[in-house]
Amino acid sequence: MARLHIDQVSKIYTGTQRAVDTVSIDVDDGEFLVLVGPSGCGKSTLLRMIAGLEAITEGAITIGERVVNDLDPAERDIAMVFQNYALYPHMKVYDNMAYGLRNRGIARDEIDRRVREAATTLELGPLLERKPRELSGGQRQRVAMGRAIVRNPAAFLFDEPLSNLDAALRVEMRLEIAKLHRRLDATMVYVTHDQVEAMTLADKIVVLQAGRIEQVGAPIDLYMRPANLFVAQFIGSPKMNVADCQPAEGGLAFANGQAMSLPGADAAARKIGIRPEHITLAPPEESDVTGVIDVIEQLGSDTFVYVEVDKVGLFTVRLVGHVEMTEGEPAGLRFDRDHIHLFGADDRALAP
Known part of the structure; x- marks a missing residue:
């Protein structure tokens, strides 16, 4: 695992439109950071810049000891879990989890060890021979997380992974992700517009609005001591x-x-x-x-x-x-x- 440092990072589209505006964040090794805010606040854009899926206009992102601005996604030693599961429908669960390791030339025995270890962690053992169409939404999301786990990345990135699930499954998967973080002691960055997810999962929350940081802190600090009216009304359900x-x-x-x-x-x-x-x-x-x-x-x-x-x-x-x-x-x-x-x-x- 690794420390993540975001230093004065901006994303500027045509003209002067700033989707992300001079954002600086430190994520400690093993910390669970949640980026939260309304639609269009820049949280997913920031996550995609960390992943290498969006170019950085200004500033620098460091993962571990490396500045990764000019590195391809595959070179950044990160694993990303998306809102849509992005599973290969013709492959069994085992093969979906093993696919990325095979492409990297990992030895067969090592692939098998990692896949079965991740499957045990996520309670997917009995499902390894099934195809995605035979799984529930929650099971598919666990497979997507398993595919990330087997890579042993420096950091995990989650882009609104629960938004496609119904209310009961969202609660179940929140617990799964919290337990996963505890087991792996992994550095995780998680994007959501749901402040309940933010409050229940995060070690630290970053509240964004219009591409800028409104407040950073532990969940209970933001709840009890909001820095401004926006944070006060965004954090908490029902709102203040x-x-x-x-x-x-x-x-x-x-x-x-x-x-x-x-x-x-x-x-x-x-x-x-x-x-x-x-x-x-x-x-x-x-x-x-x-x-x-x-x-x-x-x-x-x-x-x-x-x-x-x-x-x-x-x-x-x-x-x-x-x-x-x-x-x-x-x-x-x-x-x-x-x-x-x-x-x-x-x-x-x-x-x-």
């Missing part, structure tokens, strides 16, 4: 509640004239953020804002209550378990003071 505010004596005031106490609040605050699990329902006299219940979602393990606050907006409240409530009834919202986020006019995070 955000409302416009103005400083008021002893706290903050909302657009409808309601005010809440928040001693020491930064006078530069123009938006307040609070996650759904950090709001409780309270009597009007104990609440920070009041509204009307618009929609209730009963999920069994949780209840999501959507409360419309006049001239302020819709707040999502996450309650544990099954809670009996009625749509259309008034509701008071109380914010947990230890988990309030404030943002300035430039959307940068402020101290609460």
Whole structure:
């Protein structure tokens, strides 16, 4: 395995269009890095530059001790797992996994050892004689991962590998990839637009928007201490509640004239953020804002209550378990003071 260093890397297409804009990232040996962001943010382009499938316009990428800017993909000692499995339909699972090693002239005994070792790791042993059409989506994705594992690469690159799977299989394969990383202690770079995948898999997350880095950090750091409004609302499901505010004596005031106490609040605050699990329902006299219940979602393990606050907006409240409530009834919202986020006019995070 190897350390990966991305130094001031940019990808510029026609004219001045920057798909990736001066990005710098360090990935430690054995680290699981997730690149996350909305569609078009540059995450897949950056991954393809690491793989050698896209030319680097500016900057340098180092894998191990080598700058790989001018190396072909086959020379970079990386293995890539794509969104589509890219398996040979006429070949059995064994041959799909062995194909790349045969092309490199690896000895037959060594190929057999590697394929069967990877098959054991991924629980593919009973499937080695089957063809891709005889496999489920999750099994095909495991074969694609096995084909990468047998190469013993310096780094693994994953380009939205779970996006073609249904919800249940995505959960199953997330666990498989997490266990695979633990077993191999491998350097992995993983691209996704799904922040749940990012939070559950990553040692470190890079949040991208419009080709630029918004924040880098451990999943819980990004969740608890977002650097700006974009990260605050992108990381977390359901997303953070955000409302416009103005400083008021002893706290903050909302657009409808309601005010809440928040001693020491930064006078530069123009938006307040609070996650759904950090709001409780309270009597009007104990609440920070009041509204009307618009929609209730009963999920069994949780209840999501959507409360419309006049001239302020819709707040999502996450309650544990099954809670009996009625749509259309008034509701008071109380914010947990230890988990309030404030943002300035430039959307940068402020101290609460």
